[in-house]
Amino acid sequence: MGDKAVNFILRVRRLSIFRIFQRTLLMLMPIAIVGSYFQIMQDVVFSPDSFIYNILNFDETMSDHIWYAGAFISKGFVRVTFGLFGLYAAYFAARYTARLYKRDSTLAGMTAVIVVMFCAYANNVGNSAGDRSPFSSSILKVNALLLALLIGYGVGQIFHWLGKEHHSVTYEHARHIQQRAWNALLPLAVSVLCGMILGIVIYELQIKILNSDTFKTLVAQIQGSNNLWEILPLLLLVMMLSWIGIGYPLSSLTNAATSTAATANLNYALKHGSAWNVPYKFLGSSLVYPYGAMGGATIILALIVIILLVRKNKQNENVAKANLLPAVFNANWGFMVGMPIILNPVLFLPFVIIPLINVVIAAAAIYCHLIPPCVYPVLKGTPGILIAFFGSNGNWINLIFSICLFILDVVLFIPITLWGQKIEKRLREYEQKAN
Template sequence: MGKFTVFLEKKVSSPMARLAEQRHLLAIRDGVISSLPFIIVGSFFLLIASPPLPEAWAITQWATEHAAEILIPYRMTMFIMSLYVAFGIGYNLAKSYKVDPLSGAQIAVASLLLTITPTVIEELGFVLPMQYLGGSGLFVTIIVSIISVEIFRICKQKEITIKLPEAVPASVSRSFEALIPVAIVIVLMTIITVVMGINLHVVIEKLVAPIITAGDSLLGVLVPVFLITFFWSFGIHGVSVVGSVARPVWEVYLLNNAEAASAGASSLPHVAPEPLYQWFIWVGGSGATLGLVIVMLIFSRSKYLKNLGRTVSIPSLFNINEPVMFGLPIVLNPILIIPFIVTPLVLTIVSYLATSLGLVSPTFIKAPWTLPAPIGAYLATGGDWRSIILVLINIAISVVIYFPFFKIYDKKMHALEQGEDTIS
């Protein structure tokens, strides 16, 4: 068992750790994360516009009548999330290259806006369509943001910039340093969008259509769940790695569901926005470790595990499970890795089928991830009480799966505490 652990640590953990630190993946991850406050706050206006209350209540009738006004903050935040993401990606990627991050962020935003052709509406003049500034524009946002910052970096490294005397204020000097890269990006994007008449959003949408379709299938949910827990088994933040690639797809699902909900649709188009993972699969954190914590509290014979269970119970209730991951530990623990990977896969199947069969409403609201799972699930589904039942069922399933493996590990730990030598 020890040799197997060493093999995993040397041959698997190290390469995966390097992947997790890849510059562009980190910039995408941090760029999307930087927009989360706007997404979370904006999504709650969907809940206000369609409160989970009886239709006969006065507040529900008021919300229905004023839905258009209530949803304006949503339109200016979550609905145009790509604008915020572009700024975040540009800022973080430029910062990683040690070039001016503010200039990198602004260049990325300009590049995104130049992929959209304004239209002229009588009495309003030029109007910028907002549809490509939402989740559907995330893929283009990622591509043009990275390309724009790379152009900025190359110009800086090759000294293709305008240099001003040292006496000039730093803010002015940085602006002129970005002048040539900005000109290159603007001309490039103008040629593509205006001269050549290419709608990058339509092109990319066709290219990623198979990914969007596949990601909303049961297999498309099982694969990222497996990869996240697989990476975590070696101490690598699985959501950071997999989320950098998958989150744009998840955000497209979330925005499509949110838009359908805001339009009063009777059914939502997608099963698998990120809140599906957050509230029904990662109950207590990656690996659905709340069930493991419950087992620790009730069945531990080992004093260490019993005390650890008490210590981590509150954080786990709020989906903070690093103390469990590294305190138990689960990381590089051949016994507990098995249920750590298997449990979320089982919960994925249960939750996906429950949602796709209409037993529970699909998620369309981004609730803060530190809420206890039943509350978060209730909010994310727009107030569907059945989501609470599904969360409780999933917790029970996780307890059952973790129990036999934990008992094996608890026996080993208890034997160690008793000073026994023959425990392997």
């Protein structure tokens, strides 16, 4: 059974689309890491409702000039990294696809940029925001990474089927460049035509493609439900979407829910000075964010810890070290892209199952009256392991429980890590034979 699973994963990893996506994500790793550091600056330091800002009392200790400069710089770099991440992803996905089939990769990449930008424009205009810049479109953001990868791959395939073979040379004469441009005209025109059709569909149907608003109902249903058997399948869907590169639902989860049930829990805790006997003990906002996802960082941090302990792969170790600080403060995209976790078949099961296990264990602990529910809102950027502690108004039992839960996540990841090393070894052997 184990060998069959390994062989299946190997077959999936050898598919051109997975090879292209992996190479694209690895190329985008530096941008994602830089964006993660500026994200924690924006969300944790230069935000009045953030963890570090309030702990260090920056409202009193930091001058206005430094605050405005820091907020301007961090917000700007988050926008040009994560806000335009789809642009970079479409370019490199098209480029690597065309290069795989010995086609003009540079022009394929630029064509993908044109297509994804037109789709972003159509998305903004179609959502009654015609005066907004397409650069602010949700399609271009890192949370909609899957669509950009698919557009890039599709453009690369059009160049594969309609383009002419191209070999890069050290120095190109003007005549050679002109011929190269003419050779790319047909696949470029067909790609633009397909992009135009896609953009018209987006505009005419008023589709909010991969927008955070699209998933508001899903997130609200998770946070407002007090039924564990409803929360679990919805959480499974959220984690699957995150694994394929649609991060809006996971990033929108928080324990600061505005549902009637959450308000009732908070009012009860404030009135009685305790959250042990709140009316809605198994509310999704009290289970998923503090325990299932720990702010979105539980799986990321667990995998980073495993990599730093095992120390078998120097490249993975460097990626883990570079992303340790952002992951602590729930800025996970650097590691999600750099590992990569997104669309990695080896990490699919632990990525989607471990949060469900955490939620079930937390619900059982609440049912057995071992820990109180988390009903208090926590500050933005609060480290994942501390969310339950602050969400329960500083209950130390919750902190110990969160640490034990995190240790369990690390233990659960160990066999997956060993299995992944076996697959990587087999994959290297296959590539060596192919070469």
